[in-house]
Amino acid sequence: DLVARSAREQGVEPGAAGTGSGQSVGSGCLYVVYDPVDGRCAMAAAGHPAPAVVLPDGSVSFVDLPQGPPLGVGGPPFEAVELSLAEGSTLALHTDGLLARGETWAVDAGRERLRRALERAGPLDAHCRAVVDALVPARPYDDVALLMARTKRLGADQVAAWDLPCDPAVVAEARRAATRQLSRWGLEELVFTTELVVSELVTNAMRYSDGPIRLRLIRERALVCEVFDGGATAPHLRHPRTTDEGGRGLLLVSQLTQRWGTRFIPEGKIIWAEQSLTDLPA
16 A cells, blocks of 8 residues: 555556656565464564574474565465464564675575575674675665564463353453452552453444454563454544444543454454553552
8 A cells, every 4th residue: 555655646557657757656574473372373574575484403494485566566466374382483674775686696696695694693783794705795776674583482371261141141250360360460459440441342343243252361571452253344543422332342442452453363353452561660
């Protein structure tokens, strides 16, 4: 959407050459989502090199990632790949400037050089700098970027989940379960807001979907409340009039939490809301 809008603003078609400049409106992109609860990692590429994965034992491999067209060019839908990463694995995301340009053999040689450089373990900051120094000449032909991220898992004591039947009577029990969990975590200051968030999200799930509902609380740098349901309809934030009797649920959630949103999964969708833990008294 951003590429298409940029193209319209510049008066050219997405993926087409601009007038007189020889530049095209388009962009490569690699999108990665990692779930620290179960270690699953999903990714998709739009004309961008696949990342390398360094396992905890030091072995290096490259993800077999289908290449979609660059953003703005059009074409078939992007295909995602999902894999499970062991705790302590390292993802190395990089631009093609880190590898050799040109023939396939040159790119393959660049990958092999990258593999050897990544096998040398060390702290991420120093390791990232060492890899760039080893692969990038004094005058690179293209912009070079390398991003390294090491995976970790959240402990069992940082996650609490409940499966709920699609019955309005369980909304009150969901609030009580969340309150008990916050007390175990020592987060009593967040009870009022969390009860409201749980009540609104669970009620919405029951109202607009059928089937089981799952409530999950995650405590890390923030407190995340997630509600899963099997529906495919995205929620819409409304601004009700003073005389309206309903429609304020998501508005209240958006006002009382730092962030909220929706993500879709094959089985349905998850609506989540996040409260910061950094502002709480020690």
